[in-house]
Amino acid sequence: MVVPGCAGTHILCKFSQHLPGHYLGTMEELVARIAQMYPMSESGMAEFLSIWKSTTYEKGAHLLKAGQVSNYMYFVGKGAVRIYYQKEEKEITEWLALDYNFFFSIQSFFQRVPSRLAIHALENSEVFMMHHDDLMQLCEQSAETEKLFRKMITTSLILSQIRMESIQFENAHQRYQRLLTSSPDILKRVPLSYIASFLGITQETLSRVRNAR
Amino acid sequence: MVVPGCAGTHILCKFSQHLPGHYLGTMEELVARIAQMYPMSESGMAEFLSIWKSTTYEKGAHLLKAGQVSNYMYFVGKGAVRIYYQKEEKEITEWLALDYNFFFSIQSFFQRVPSRLAIHALENSEVFMMHHDDLMQLCEQSAETEKLFRKMITTSLILSQIRMESIQFENAHQRYQRLLTSSPDILKRVPLSYIASFLGITQETLSRVRNAR
DNA sequence: TATATTTTTTGATAATTATCAAATGCAGTA
DNA sequence: TACTGCATTTGATAATTATCAAAAAATATA
Numbered sequence: 001m002v003v004p005g006c007a008g009t010h011i012l013c014k015f016s017q018h019l020p021g022h023y024l025g026t027m028e029e030l031v032a033r034i035a036q037m038y039p040m041s042e043s044g045m046a047e048f049l050s051i052w053k054s055t056t057y058e059k060g061a062h063l064l065k066a067g068q069v070s071n072y073m074y075f076v077g078k079g080a081v082r083i084y085y086q087k088e089e090k091e092i093t094e095w096l097a098l099d100y101n102f103f104f105s106i107q108s109f110f111q112r113v114p115s116r117l118a119i120h121a122l123e124n125s126e127v128f129m130m131h132h133d134d135l136m137q138l139c140e141q142s143a144e145t146e147k148l149f150r151k152m153i154t155t156s157l158i159l160s161q162i163r164m165e166s167i168q169f170e171n172a173h174q175r176y177q178r179l180l181t182s183s184p185d186i187l188k189r190v191p192l193s194y195i196a197s198f199l200g201i202t203q204e205t206l207s208r209v210r211n212a213r
Numbered sequence: 214m215v216v217p218g219c220a221g222t223h224i225l226c227k228f229s230q231h232l233p234g235h236y237l238g239t240m241e242e243l244v245a246r247i248a249q250m251y252p253m254s255e256s257g258m259a260e261f262l263s264i265w266k267s268t269t270y271e272k273g274a275h276l277l278k279a280g281q282v283s284n285y286m287y288f289v290g291k292g293a294v295r296i297y298y299q300k301e302e303k304e305i306t307e308w309l310a311l312d313y314n315f316f317f318s319i320q321s322f323f324q325r326v327p328s329r330l331a332i333h334a335l336e337n338s339e340v341f342m343m344h345h346d347d348l349m350q351l352c353e354q355s356a357e358t359e360k361l362f363r364k365m366i367t368t369s370l371i372l373s374q375i376r377m378e379s380i381q382f383e384n385a386h387q388r389y390q391r392l393l394t395s396s397p398d399i400l401k402r403v404p405l406s407y408i409a410s411f412l413g414i415t416q417e418t419l420s421r422v423r424n425a426r
Numbered sequence: 427t428a429t430a431t432t433t434t435t436t437g438a439t440a441a442t443t444a445t446c447a448a449a450t451g452c453a454g455t456a
Numbered sequence: 457t458a459c460t461g462c463a464t465t466t467g468a469t470a471a472t473t474a475t476c477a478a479a480a481a482a483t484a485t486a
Contacts, residue, residue, distance in 0.1 A: 087382070106374065110367045143353075150363060154323045157370045161319065164377040168413050169300070171442070192464065200381050205443060207465055384472070405434065418473060420435055 026054075026077030026126050029100045033075070038151045044144035051134040057081075057121040063129075064119040070108035072129040073152075076101055079125020080189055084197075085116045093197035096122075098185055102152070122190060172201045172209050239267075239290030239339050242313045246288070251364045257357035264347040270294075270334040276342075277332040283321035285342040289314055292338020293402055297410075298329045306410035309335075311398055315365070335403060385414045385422045 030052070031045065040048065052075070057063060063081060064070050074081075076097050083095040083103060094117060097103040108115035109132055121127075139146040166175055176199060179186060186195060196206040243265070244258065253261065265288070270276060276294060277283050287294075289310050296308040296316060307330060310316040321328035322345055334340075352359040379388055389412060392399060399408060400423075409419040 106367075107371055110371070140356075146359065150366070153363070153366045153370060154319075157366060157373060158320055158323070160370060160373045160377065164373065164380065167377065167381050202444060203464075204445085204466085208443095211465075415474060416434075417436085417475085421473095424435075 026100075026128070029077065030075050030128055033100060033102070034148065037155065038144075038148040040144045040148060044142060047138065047142060048145050048148065051138055052128045052130045054126065054128050056124065056126050059121055059124050062118060062120045063127060064105065064115060064117065066116060066118045067114045068108075069112055070105040070115045070117070071132045073102065073104040073109060073132070073135065074119075074130075075128040076103070077126035077128065079127070080122040081119055081125060081127070082122050082190070082194055083117050083119045084194075085118065091197070093194045096186055096190055096194065096198055098183065098189065106156070122194075167200050172199070172205050173212070175199045175201070176206065176209050239313075239341070242290065243288050243341055246313060246315070247361065250368065251357075251361040253357045253361060257355060260351065260355060261358050261361065264351055265341045265343045267339065267341050269337065269339050272334055272337050275331060275333045276340060277318065277328060277330065279329060279331045280327045281321075282325055283318040283328045283330070284345045286315065286317040286322060286345070286348065287332075287343075288341040289316070290339035290341070292340070293335040294332055294338060294340070295335050295403070295407055296330050296332045297407075298331065304410070306407045309399055309403055309407065309411055311396065311402065319369070335407075380413050385412070385418050386425070388412045388414070389419065389422050 027049075031049065034040070034045065034048065057079075063074065064072075066085065074097075076099065078099055080096065080098045081103065082093055083097070083105070084091050084093045086092075095103060103119075105115045105117045105119070107113065108117070112132075135145070135149065139149055166178060170178065179195070179199065192206055193203045196203040199206065201209075240262075244262065247253070247258065247261065270292075276287065277285075279298065287310075289312065291312055293309070293311045294316065295306055296310070296318070297304050297306045299305075308316060316332075318328045318330045318332070320326065321330070325345075348358075348362065352362055379391060383391065392408070392412065405419055406416045409416040412419065414422075
C-alpha cells in the first residue's frame with residue numbers, strides 16, 4: 001500500500017506509564033500493561049503472551065536497522081531504547097521508550113515496507129518482542145487478542161494526536177515542561193541531544209530553556 | 214479510558230484521494246473508496262454498506278457540536294466539511310474534508326467521550342454516516358469488516374504521522390506547496406483563514422506565502 | 427449602482443528559535 | 457593528575473513567523 005505524498009513515515013508509541021509503588025518482574029509488568037489496556041481472560045492472556053519472545057540488548061546494540069522490514073512490536077523492560085531516523089544530514093529522534101513501554105515502527109510493521117526508522121538500546125535492556133505474523137494469526141483465532149490489538153492502535157492514534165498538538169502549539173519551554181512532568185527519568189538517563197531532537201528543538205535551545213530562571 | 218497528560222485530543226482523517234476521470238454517484242464513490250482500502254467480498258461489502266446512512270447538510274449546518282459524544286464515522290460526498298475546535302480564544306481548523314473522503318472525531322468516537330471537535334458543512338453536502346455501535350456489532354460478526362476497520366485505523370495512524378512530520382519540519386511555504394499539490398481544490402473552495410489554521414500558520418503568513426513570486 | 431460587510435493583502439515591529447562559533451564542564455584513561 | 461574526547465553551555469547573529477494595524481479587494485445587500 002502506498003500513502004500519497006510522503007513515503008516512509010513511521011511512529012513509535014508509548015502505550016502505558018510506569019506504575020509506581022511496587023516492583024514486578026519484567027514479564028509481570030508486561031502482563032500488567034496489557035491488562036491495563038484491555039482486560040483479557042486468563043486463557044486469552046496466556047495465549048497472547050505465548051507469542052512474545054524475550055531478548056536482551058547491550059547498550060548501543062540495534063534492535064532494528066534502517067532499511068529492514070520491521071516484523072516486531074516491542075516492549076522494553078527495565079532499560080531504554082531510542083528510535084531515530086536520518087533526515088537530510090541529521091539524525092532525528094522519533095521516540096524514546098524507557099522502562100515498561102511498548103513501541104514499534106508503525107509504517108514498516110503494518111505495511112511491510114523497509115523501515116526508515118532504526119532502533120537501538122541506550123542502556124542494557126531486556127526487550128520483549130512479538131512477530132507481526134504471529135499476532136495476525138492469533139487475531140484470526142482470538143477475538144480478545146483482536147480487540148486488544150485494536151485498542152493498541154487506537155491508543156497509539158490518540159497519543160500521536162497529542163504529540164502533534166504539542167509540537168504545533170507549545171513552545172520549547174512548554175514542551176520541555178511537559179516531558180519533565182510526564183517522564184522526569186528521561187532527562188537523567190538520555191543525552192540532551194537526543195531529548196532536544198525528540199522535542200523538535202535544537203540542543204542549544206533545550207540547554208537555554210532548562211537553565212532559564 | 215484516560216490518556217495521561219492531555220484530555221480531549223482528536224483527529225480527523227482523510228483515507229482516500231479523489232479518483233479522477235469518471236463521475237460516479239456518491240454511493241458508488243463510497244464503495245470505491247472502501248474497496249481501495251480493503252477489497253471485500255460482494256456480500257461483505259453489502260453487509261458493511263447496510264449500516265451506512267445518508268443525509269444532507271446545508272452550508273453552515275453542524276454535523277457535530279463540541280461537547281456531544283460523536284457516534285459516527287463520516288464520509289462526505291460532493292461537498293466540503295470543516296472540523297475545528299476552540300483553543301483559548303481561537304478557532305483551530307483541525308481538518309478539511311472535501312469530496313469523497315472519510316473523517317471522524319477519533320477520540321470521541323473511540324473513547325465515547327464528549328468531543329472537543331465540532332464539524333460543520335462548508336458547502337451543501339451529502340454525508341454518509343455509520344454509527345459506532347453498528348460498526349462494533351458488525352465487527353463481531355464479520356471478519357472482513359473487522360479487517361477493513363483495522364485498515365482504516367492504521368491508515369489514519371500513518372496519515373497522522375505524515376501530518377506531524379509536515380508540521381514539525383516544513384516551513385509555511387513548504388506546507389502550502391504540499392497542500393497545493395495534494396488538494397488544489399481546497400484553495401478555491403475554502404476561506405483562507407481556515408486553510409491557514411489547518412496549515413498551522415496565520416492568515417497573514419499564508420497570504421504572503423501564496424503571493425510570493 | 428452605491429453602500430456595507432467581509433476577506434485578503436500589506437507594512438512595521440516583536441518574539442521565538444535556529445545557526446554558527448567558542449568556551450566550559452565532565453568522564454574516562456593513561 | 458593531566459590529557460583526550462565528548463557533552464553541554466553561552467554568546468552573537470540571522471531567519472522565520474506572529475502580532476497588531478491599516479489598506480485594498482472582493483462580496484453581499486439595499
